[in-house]
Amino acid sequence: MQTGDLIHSNEYLGRFVNIIKSRNTKNSNRSGTIVNETKNMLYLIDQESKSVIRIPKSEIYEYEICRSGGKYTLDGKRLLGRPEELVNILK
Numbered sequence: 001m002q003t004g005d006l007i008h009s010n011e012y013l014g015r016f017v018n019i020i021k022s023r024n025t026k027n028s029n030r031s032g033t034i035v036n037e038t039k040n041m042l043y044l045i046d047q048e049s050k051s052v053i054r055i056p057k058s059e060i061y062e063y064e065i066c067r068s069g070g071k072y073t074l075d076g077k078r079l080l081g082r083p084e085e086l087v088n089i090l091k
Contacts, residue, residue: 012024012037012065012083017044020073023059039082 032044060076
C-alpha cells in the first residue's frame with residue numbers, strides 16, 4: 001500500500017473509497033463510489049444496497065482510495081474543507 005502524496009482532491013469524484021477508521025463506528029469499514037463532495041460531507045453509493053450514504057468528513061480518521069496505480073491510505077484530515085480549496089494542499 002502507498003501513501004497518497006500525489007492524490008488531488010478533484011480526482012475523488014467517481015473513485016472507489018473505503019473508510020477504514022471513523023469516529024462513528026457505524027461508518028467504519030464502509031465503502032463505495034464518491035458521487036458528490038461538499039465542504040463537510042462525502043456522498044458515496046454503497047455497493048451492496050445501491051443507496052447514497054452521507055458521511056461527514058469530520059468523522060473520518062483514515063480512508064483508502066483506489067486508483068489505477070494502486071490503493072492509497074490517507075489521513076482523514078486531508079478531506080476537511082471545500083474541494084476546490086484542497087487541490088494545492090494535497091500535493
